Each structure stands twice: as C-alpha cells, then as structure tokens.
Amino acid sequence: xxxxxxxxxxxxxxxxxxxxxxxxxxxxxxxxxxxxxxxxxxxxxxxxxxxxxxxxxxxxxxxxxxxxxxxxxxxxxxxxxxxxxxxxxxxxxxxxxxxxxxxxxxxxxxxxxxxxxxxxxxxxxxxxxxxxxxxxxxxxxxxxxxxxxxxxxxxxxxxxxxxxxxxxxxxxxxxxxxxxxxxxxxxxxxxxxxxxxxxxxxxxxxxxxxxxxxxxxxxxxxxxxxxxxxxxxxxxxxxxxxxxxxxxxxxxxxxxxxxxxxxxxxxxxxxxxxxxxxxxxxxxxxxxxxxxxxxxxxxxxxxxxxxx
Numbered sequence: 001x002x003x004x005x006x007x008x009x010x011x012x013x014x015x016x017x018x019x020x021x022x023x024x025x026x027x028x029x030x031x032x033x034x035x036x037x038x039x040x041x042x043x044x045x046x047x048x049x050x051x052x053x054x055x056x057x058x059x060x061x062x063x064x065x066x067x068x069x070x071x072x073x074x075x076x077x078x079x080x081x082x083x084x085x086x087x088x089x090x091x092x093x094x095x096x097x098x099x100x101x102x103x104x105x106x107x108x109x110x111x112x113x114x115x116x117x118x119x120x121x122x123x124x125x126x127x128x129x130x131x132x133x134x135x136x137x138x139x140x141x142x143x144x145x146x147x148x149x150x151x152x153x154x155x156x157x158x159x160x161x162x163x164x165x166x167x168x169x170x171x172x173x174x175x176x177x178x179x180x181x182x183x184x185x186x187x188x189x190x191x192x193x194x195x196x197x198x199x200x201x202x203x204x205x206x207x208x209x210x211x212x213x214x215x216x217x218x219x220x221x222x223x224x225x226x227x228x229x230x231x232x233x234x235x236x237x238x239x240x241x242x243x244x245x246x247x248x249x250x251x252x253x254x255x256x257x258x259x260x261x262x263x264x265x266x267x268x269x270x271x272x273x274x275x276x277x278x279x280x281x282x283x284x285x286x287x288x289x290x291x292x293x294x295x296x297x298x299x300x301x302x303x304x305x306x307x308x
Contacts (some may be wrong), residue, residue, distance in 0.1 A: 005120040005300060005308040006107070008131045008241040009194060013202060013302075016134075016172045020148075022299035023139040030298065038302045039068030041202045042098035048124070049075040049104045050230050051083050054134070054266060054293045055124050059101050062298040071097070076296065077237055091095055099304055105192035105231060120304045127231070128191075130161050133265055134169040136296030140289045140302075141221060148199035149202075154219035154256065156180050156212045157246050157273055158239075159187030162225045162265055167195035167206055178188070180215035182242045187236035206241035216255040222272045223263040235303050240272070249275045253283065 008016070029036055046061045049054055054294075056072070063070040075081060080089055086109050093100060094117035097152055102113055103124040114121040123131050125260070142148055155166055159181045167187060170177040179187060186208055196207045211217050216222060227243040228236045248262060262278055264286040270276040 001121055002109075002118060003094060003122050003304065004123075005304065006110050006121065006123045006126075007129050008134055008165050008172070009198070010131075011172065011175075013172040013244075016138075016169065017134045017148075019296075019303055020138045020303060023135050024142065026062075026302070027139070027295040028296040029124070029230065030295070033065075035065050035067065035295050037067040038298075039063060039066040039305055042068045043096070043304060044068050044301070045073055045093055045097040045100045046070055047073040047075060047078075047093075047100060047102045047104075049080075049109075050125065052103055052124070055297075057122065058136075058293040058297040059122075059301070062192040062238075062294055062301055066298060066301060083277065086112040090114075094118050094153055094183070097142070098308065100279055120266040120308055122300055122304060124208045126161065128161050129165045129168075131165055132263070132296055132300050133162070133293070133304075134165050134292075134296075135299055137166075137263065137265070137289060137295060138169060138173065140263065141261070143292075145155075145220060146286055150176075150273050151219060151220040152176040153221040153223055154178050154180065154212075154215040155223045155225075156215060156248055156252070156308045157224045157243065158227060160225065160266055163175065163187045166223065167191055168198060171195040171198035171202060171204045171206060174204050174218060176205040178207045178215035178219070180210060180212040180246065182246065184211060185239075185242060190258060205240070210250055213255050216252050219256040219260055221225070221261055221263060222248050222253065225265055225290075226267070226269055227273055228269075243273070246284055247273055247275065248255040248278055250277060253278060257299075263289055265288050299302050
C-alpha cells in the first residue's frame, strides 16, 4: 500500500522519531555538501499553490543531494489554474513521477492527489497542517536540548495549521504543550481532542489558555507563527487587533526557563508576533530551525522512498 504523509497523525510515535533521528543522520551524511543515493534517480514533483522559500528550496536541494530529480510545478503555470480538476492532473502526474510534494490551500487537494495519482504524497503545508515542518523543528529541539520527552513548549498566537501539527507532534513524543490564543482564534476542538487521545499513551499534557504569560511559565521552548497566514490577507486588520499582546518579547521570555529557546517557522514579521530583539537574540534558534528544513525534507523523502 502506498504511504502518504498528509498529517502528523499518519505516523505513530516511533515513526515520528524515526523521521527526526533520520534527519539527524542525514545532516551528518550531507555535511560539507556530500551526496547520497537514497532516491536512485526518482523524479520528485514539487507542486506548490502558495509561495515558499524554505520548504520549496529544502525539498529541491534534498532531492538533488539524494540522487533524485526534482521538477518544480507552480500551480499557476499548470492547467489547474484554468480549472482542470485536481483528480485529472493527479492521474497524469501519477504516470510521470515517483513522489509528489505539495503545498496547497486545501487539505482535500492533497487527498485527491494521493487518491488519483496512486503515488506517495507529502504535505508541504495545507490549510490545516504542516507535518514536514515538525521534523525539522523537533530535530532543532533535540539538538538544542538533547531530548524531547518531558519538555514543555509554549505556542503563542494563532491556533492555525502550525498549532494543529504541534499538538499532534507533542502528543506523540511526550512533550507538554501550552497554547495561548485569543478567543475566536483557538485551535479547533477536533485537533485538541485528537491530540489528547494520542497523549494518553505518552503522558503529554495539551492545554489551551488565553494568557501568553500562563502558557510561557516554566517553558523550555517558546514558539510562534505569523498572525496573518497566506490566504488571510483580507482579515489582516481584524487579526492585528485580536493578537495584540500575543507577542514573544523580552518581557514574555522572563516567564520561561532561563535556558529556554525561541522558535519561529518563518517568515517572521518583526514587531508583530515577535520582536527583532528576541529573534536576533542568543535564545533564538530560528535560523538553525530554517536550515534544518533541508534535513527534515531529506529524512521525509528517504522514509517515503523506502515504502514506495
């Protein structure tokens, strides 16, 4: 059976950590630009409906370094942009490619790509999840803290696709997670319940609060994301009002542990969800986190290729 990674919940805790540790090994294997032969000339279609700097470049670079052949497929240059159904495009891609990496507006697009292409599909971001970001993020945490289980993460901001994937990832790995979001922007009840079910076997604590200081108290990791995601630009003014006070700054950092690290999936809007002082400060690992996307992408591609 073809395996696609559309959600963190497609993995169990062992598989998730296999991907994280795989990223660590790929980082060592690719040191100083070395290449591997893990993809053995596979053709990797990189279909993106949304702009991307880190995710797109990471997957393309990883495919090349692993002996694969990436083809970038911007949706606005495909017949998708003229109304061709996803399932029709998927059938064609299934005849030409080996793996599809897709960044889409709607999760259902990923589901259709997987169903009709009969290929492994990797979710490189949708409206409800960003699973591959989790692999590089948890690699960064492992490198910074030496462990994952038993740590506390505080996520400050929008209960969006990043919050959804963080809840599932923390639940799978035994990390506590406290999310602080304003009313009206909290994570969906569906994902909270899903994460708490997964956490029953790991002891992870998933809590949703409204006060950033409450979430940040004694945290090992502070994490944030943009207040206005791609596709939400029309809501910008309303969101900026709602999220005022949900900023990672030096004052909030004092509530966390003294050796806490600060994470951001980038791009960052300095002066909004995070201050320039903090993201450029000694506790920030945002740049390592971004560079590690290459190794998260490589580990995911290898994991998928082995199961193809």
